[in-house]
Amino acid sequence: MSAESVATILGRDTDITIQNWLELVERDAELTCLPLSRLERTGHLPKLLRDVVLRLRLDTGLTAPNSVAARDHGYLRRQQGYTVPMVVEESRLLQISIFRTLQRNLCSVDFSKVLLDVVTIADEVDSQLKQALSSFVSPTILKPVMVGLTG
Numbered sequence: 001m002s003a004e005s006v007a008t009i010l011g012r013d014t015d016i017t018i019q020n021w022l023e024l025v026e027r028d029a030e031l032t033c034l035p036l037s038r039l040e041r042t043g044h045l046p047k048l049l050r051d052v053v054l055r056l057r058l059d060t061g062l063t064a065p066n067s068v069a070a071r072d073h074g075y076l077r078r079q080q081g082y083t084v085p086m087v088v089e090e091s092r093l094l095q096i097s098i099f100r101t102l103q104r105n106l107c108s109v110d111f112s113k114v115l116l117d118v119v120t121i122a123d124e125v126d127s128q129l130k131q132a133l134s135s136f137v138s139p140t141i142l143k144p145v146m147v148g149l150t151g
Contacts, residue, residue: 003108003109005056005117006109006121009102009109010053010056010101016101017098022038022042024093024096025090028089040080047069048067049098051070052128067131071135073128077132077136084137087133091132098125
């Protein structure tokens, strides 16, 4: 088996990563106190994970673009009644899920870049959290562009 990039693994295993994240969320009483459908709870994740994969594929030194998905996610979570700690906890669980996906694929990961990729993942997820919280606390400034996830 040839070595795969972290970006390739995460792109291929997006659904598994999301399922793992949902299982973690469903065990968290604080996060599940709000009754949401699976789509309402996970609808943002494919786009956030796509942004992580895009960031991993960026040439070193290039500035990462802002994540519209992260901004929309913050706005949506405010509308759904989340608190700031709940948004932070979801982000923490996303990192755990991503790293579990990588752990499951250790036999095929390209180790020549894996540590740099882990740093990039953590930086991107933290950046997405910052962007989500910016729109969460200032919802009138940043309007969402996504539709269909609130009903």
